[in-house]
Amino acid sequence: MFVLKSASPRRKQILSDLGFIFHIQPEHIDESQLEKEAPLDYLDRMVHSKLGKNFEPNNVYLAADTIVVFNHQIFHKPIDELDAFRILKILTGNIHSVYSGAAIKHLDGIEYFYEETQIQFHNWNDQKIKDYITRCQPLDKAGSYGIQDPIGPVKEWKGSYTNVMGFPLRSFFSHHELWIRSWEERITRKG
Numbered sequence: 001m002f003v004l005k006s007a008s009p010r011r012k013q014i015l016s017d018l019g020f021i022f023h024i025q026p027e028h029i030d031e032s033q034l035e036k037e038a039p040l041d042y043l044d045r046m047v048h049s050k051l052g053k054n055f056e057p058n059n060v061y062l063a064a065d066t067i068v069v070f071n072h073q074i075f076h077k078p079i080d081e082l083d084a085f086r087i088l089k090i091l092t093g094n095i096h097s098v099y100s101g102a103a104i105k106h107l108d109g110i111e112y113f114y115e116e117t118q119i120q121f122h123n124w125n126d127q128k129i130k131d132y133i134t135r136c137q138p139l140d141k142a143g144s145y146g147i148q149d150p151i152g153p154v155k156e157w158k159g160s161y162t163n164v165m166g167f168p169l170r171s172f173f174s175h176h177e178l179w180i181r182s183w184e185e186r187i188t189r190k191g
Helices: 009-017 039-051 081-091 126-136 161-165 169-174 176-190
Strands: 002-004 060-070 073-075 095-106 109-121 154-158
Touching: 002 009, 009 161, 039 060, 039 073, 039 095, 039 109, 060 081, 073 081, 081 126, 095 161, 095 169, 109 161, 109 169, 154 161, 161 169, 169 176
Parallel strands: 002 060
Antiparallel strands: 060 073, 060 095, 095 109, 109 154
């Protein structure tokens, strides 16, 4: 069985669109950042924490997390519209990085990987930022925005589009032998 350890609607949509059949079993964890914790260390810790500790040996588990980073600071999901405005005001007109990390737990261990995408924002005034927040309600998104939002703040990007949506798809497919082998072994055992 393929198990997605995430409640993200965007990750679910990406995997569904690719034709994967999977179960969703999110792990509810404390996502607080530790004092002086570097962004990539935080990402690694979150992804591994989301895998959890209870595994069925024949299952393949996938956990993922996404962070928005500007000037070595992580911009988490906003707590409200005022916080979303604050974040977007800082990012407007600037280039920042989006990192999505993922881990695959399989029969032989855990494989962790991540991707970086650089995002250039439009240089928006306060009213455009407020209009975007009202229209798109990006309160469930790291950095207070979605790359897929119509007339959104993203001007251009370098790297993977799906990475910004919350899933390092290119790296996931580069590890295809892990989940294919696990499925083949499971089918062989059943047969």
